[in-house]
Every structure is written in C-alpha cells, then in structure tokens.
C-alpha cells in the first residue's frame with residue numbers, strides 16, 4: 001500500500017506533526033524528540049520544582065499531545081498566537097477547545113492591562 005505524502009519537507013518534526021508525514025525519517029525524528037523530552041523530564045526532577053517546561057511547551061506547539069500545566073498551556077497559547085493559524089487550528093494543535101484559546105488570550109490581555 002502506498003500512502004500519499006503531501007509534506008513539503010519530509011523527515012522533519014514539523015512535517016510529521018503539521019503535514020502528517022509518516023515517512024521513516026519523520027517517524028524516527030519524532031521518536032528522537034520524544035526520547036529527548038523523556039530524558040529531559042527525568043533529568044529535571046519533579047514538575048512542581050520547576051517553572052515552565054520549555055521543551056514540553058515547544059513540543060505541544062509542534063502538535064505533540066503533552067500534559068501541560070496551566071502556566072505551560074498559557075505559554076503554549078501565547079506562542080501559537082504568533083503563528084498565522086486559525087484559532088481552531090491552534091486549539092487542535094494543543095488538544096484543547098477553541099474556547100480555551102480565547103480564554104487564555106483574554107487572561108493575557110487582562111494581565112497586560114493591569
């Protein structure tokens with residue numbers, strides 16, 4: 001069976017997460033990132049002791065299902081807001097509802113205004 005792959009740049013994490021590229025290189029790249037993330041997680045100790053887990057945020061923004069803490073989710077939404085995406089696309093990327101995206105943005109605006 002041949003699967004049509006529309007990714008423009010095969011084998012990259014972005015191709016995997018955004019374009020749905022499942023070429024062997026892309027799969028391996030994704031696995032490498034997951035391993036790196038897991039290793040980083042172990043090296044860092046408990047999540048409570050740290051601030052924002054930047055790598056988790058980056059991976060979430062790249063489309064990996066990540067268990068983000070609220071502060072990290074806020075950072076992820078802020079990062080996604082810089083991308084030229086529709087809100088539903090941002091929501092899909094983070095695995096949250098569109099309303100969550102709007103809620104975070106409103107909270108950020110209120111914070112900046114205060």
Ligand SMILES: [Zn+2]
Nearest residue numbers: 005010021023
């Ligand atoms: Zn591909």
